Amino acid sequence: MAYFPRLAAERLDIALCRASAAVARAADVHAAGEGLGVGQHLVLQMLDAVGPCSQQTLSDELRIDRSVMVGVCDDLEQAGHVRRERNPRDRRSYAVTITDSGRRRLAQAQALIPAFLEDTFQALTPDERGQLSAILAKLLQVGAGDPR
Amino acid sequence: MAYFPRLAAERLDIALCRASAAVARAADVHAAGEGLGVGQHLVLQMLDAVGPCSQQTLSDELRIDRSVMVGVCDDLEQAGHVRRERNPRDRRSYAVTITDSGRRRLAQAQALIPAFLEDTFQALTPDERGQLSAILAKLLQVGAGDPR
DNA sequence: GACAAATCATCTGCTGTCAAACAATCTGCG
DNA sequence: CGCAGATTGTTTGACAGCAGATGATTTGTC
Numbered sequence: 001m002a003y004f005p006r007l008a009a010e011r012l013d014i015a016l017c018r019a020s021a022a023v024a025r026a027a028d029v030h031a032a033g034e035g036l037g038v039g040q041h042l043v044l045q046m047l048d049a050v051g052p053c054s055q056q057t058l059s060d061e062l063r064i065d066r067s068v069m070v071g072v073c074d075d076l077e078q079a080g081h082v083r084r085e086r087n088p089r090d091r092r093s094y095a096v097t098i099t100d101s102g103r104r105r106l107a108q109a110q111a112l113i114p115a116f117l118e119d120t121f122q123a124l125t126p127d128e129r130g131q132l133s134a135i136l137a138k139l140l141q142v143g144a145g146d147p148r
Numbered sequence: 149m150a151y152f153p154r155l156a157a158e159r160l161d162i163a164l165c166r167a168s169a170a171v172a173r174a175a176d177v178h179a180a181g182e183g184l185g186v187g188q189h190l191v192l193q194m195l196d197a198v199g200p201c202s203q204q205t206l207s208d209e210l211r212i213d214r215s216v217m218v219g220v221c222d223d224l225e226q227a228g229h230v231r232r233e234r235n236p237r238d239r240r241s242y243a244v245t246i247t248d249s250g251r252r253r254l255a256q257a258q259a260l261i262p263a264f265l266e267d268t269f270q271a272l273t274p275d276e277r278g279q280l281s282a283i284l285a286k287l288l289q290v291g292a293g294d295p296r
Numbered sequence: 297g298a299c300a301a302a303t304c305a306t307c308t309g310c311t312g313t314c315a316a317a318c319a320a321t322c323t324g325c326g
Numbered sequence: 327c328g329c330a331g332a333t334t335g336t337t338t339g340a341c342a343g344c345a346g347a348t349g350a351t352t353t354g355t356c
Contacts (some may be wrong), residue, residue: 297356298350300353300354300356302352305348306350309346314340314342315339318335320333322333324329326330
């Protein structure tokens with residue numbers, strides 16, 4: 001029932017990982033019910049916001065490994081939500097572009113996110129959510145051995 | 149370079165998972181250099197604090213899967229840091245007990261934790277670390293679809 | 297132009313985790 | 327007692343993620 005209390009109090013790293021695992025599982029369940037994986041959702045969201053990208057750019061920005069991005073884009077392409085054309089200026093890379101179908105699918109998925117977040121983080125007050133967001137942003141920016 | 153900004157701001161779940169992944173990797177690197185896995189460390193810490201436990205209890209409290217706990221205890225037993233005896237009151241379960249060797253190993257590992265945490269969370273002020281700790285405790289206690 | 301080094305997408309193998317199945321044992325109910 | 331169902335530890339199979347190697351292409355330097 002109770003999470004071994006000294007761990008949460010003393011080991012910030014462990015608590016962070018455990019909380020993340022629980023949240024990730026909830027997100028997977030939500031995504032599975034939605035039929036659109038978390039990675040696919042992120043790719044569509046980014047393509048919609050910033051326009052066509054190479055898979056490398058998507059990998060870097062979204063922190064998804066290159067070799068995983070291959071499968072994510074495969075699935076999206078097969079579903080018709082994305083087009084993969086060679087970038088004419090650099091034929092090594094693709095220009096991954098979101099299609100109209102992809103935009104519709106994204107809008108549909110986006111609409112369900114607020115309720116999902118509300119459900120997942122219901123234990124936190126709006127203030128706490130803001131604090132958490134700011135703290136995580138700081139951690140991702142500088143810390144944790146990720147000086148890219 | 150920059151983490152696609154809208155994600156960090158809007159998707160608390162994604163930010164949490166990304167931060168956790170970075171921290172987990174740092175912890176693994178640290179543990180590998182130390183020669184004592186994170187799971188093993190946690191088990192020793194809990195056995196030292198609360199006395200002999202079954203593997204099931206360890207699994208529940210430390211949020212480590214039963215089938216993973218088998219291997220963790222195997223390694224600890226083989227290294228002589230733990231004894232596994234059948235619980236006479238319930239011969240299905242073990243009474244896992246920390247040995248003197250295990251206690252020495254634990255003390256040695258514990259001594260390095262503060263420096264590791266300081267290094268990993270150097271981007272955060274003491275205030276922020278306190279906030280993060282409190283927020284994570286709340287999340288682990290109630291939230292994220294883990295109503296055990 | 298020619299060649300070395302870097303980059304993009306991809307594939308392969310490895311590791312770690314989880315779900316499901318299994319045997320042994322315990323508990324509860326008649 | 328006798329039997330159904332739950333629990334503990336374990337093994338197995340499936341799967342995601344990552345490091346490293348590979349082929350195609352670009353960039354930089356001579």
